[in-house]
Amino acid sequence: MALNGVFDLLQENVKKPRFCKSLPLGENWKSKSMRIIPEEFVRSAHGAFEHRLVFSVSWGNSWQVWLHRDKNGLFMEEEDWNEFVDDNLLCPDDILLFTHEDTTFTEVRIYKKDYRFFKQVITAPLPPQVLNPKPKAPSSAPPGFARFASASASASRARQSSSPVQNPEQYLVNPQNPYFVKTLSKKIDVLYVNQEVIQRYGLKFGPHLSLVRYLLPGEKHEAVIKIYRNAPCFNRWAAICKKYNKKEGDSVVCELERSSGVVTAVRVHFVDE
Incomplete structure (x- = not known):
């Protein structure tokens, strides 16, 4: 057209x-x-x-x-x-x-x-794919170099994925609740729950635009669940970050409250600096 x-x-x-x-x-x-x-x-x-x-x-x-x-x-x-x-x-x-x-x-x-x-556009747009080919060990590398490089890369990924918060369980109201640590990036429009957390706890969510709540010290804020490319997230997250002066690089502990097995609220714990 x-x-x-x-x-x-x-x-x-x-x-x-x-x-x-x-x-x-x-x-x-x-x-x-x-x-x-x-x-x-x-x-x-x-x-x-x-x-x-x-x-x-x-x-x-x-x-x-x-x-x-x-x-x-x-x-x-x-x-x-x-x-x-x-x-x-x-x-x-x-x-x-x-x-x-x-x-x-x-x-x-x-x-x-x-x-x-x-x-x-009649289908959900897909983000551009970033090609990141796996590096190959040079042919002149000594024996065992490739195995050493692979182990180093695995250790590096483990360090990167480790929690930036020491002992996040100490912030939980209920130690049995699922939780995750969120480190803020530049994009804070919504609060995503990644697939690793969902699979670890077997999390279930209500339908698109169903009501959820942010639970903070002494107050509650209503939000809705949004499902985007099968990834659940909560809106109004930017307003929470702005109100409590949270910036890029800050970390919070997000404790998930459930009712009948379905996530109904996110209890936000601010980490002591």
């Missing part, structure tokens, strides 16, 4: 409010200008949504996006929009077509450039 063909879709089924987003020169998908909801779209929806939208895509995933209004218009919350951008690996040439379906629900079609044409 040529570029004009994408915009021609705006004329289809004019009964449904819709708008397009594409990147202007010098902007990126996380710029504030990309988070604005067009006023014409808001008016044509006749007040169907005020505080939030739910974006859905053709392969079944969905994102809850909270809204706020300032003097310049109606904007999507930065954390929610950035999560949508990251999850869908948006690129500079992409085009998004938003169609209001019902109340808070909005369909999002993602088009990616393929030579001179644009194709709609």
Whole structure:
């Protein structure tokens, strides 16, 4: 489909409010200008949504996006929009077509450039693969060198995977609860539970967008579970990190609370510096 063909879709089924987003020169998908909801779209929806939208895509995933209004218009919350951008690996040439379906629900079609044409993305995008071929021992290496190199690499991986927190079990409220140590990276939009932890404890999670809670000293924060490429995660994590002034490189102990075998809460323990 040529570029004009994408915009021609705006004329289809004019009964449904819709708008397009594409990147202007010098902007990126996380710029504030990309988070604005067009006023014409808001008016044509006749007040169907005020505080939030739910974006859905053709392969079944969905994102809850909270809204706020300032003097310049109606904007999507930065954390929610950035999560949508990251999850869908948006690129500079992409085009998004938003169609209001019902109340808070909005369909999002993602088009990616393929030579001179644009194709709609109909399956979850996969992250680029990084090739990391296994190094070979030089032919002039002495006997046993390859075995020594392999053992060194294994030891190095063991050191890298070791917990940055000494005796994390001391922070647990219930020593029988599953837990993992999270060291913050630059990307903190969501809190992922990796497959190693899931398999070790046989963890089960509720369906996509089911309610969970962050449990912190003296307070609780509601969140939802999101399932992305079969990997469960909890949203609203950036807000927790920001409130407690946690930065890249800091570590926390995440203790998982379960009910009837299903994870219902994450008890966050801040590690003493």
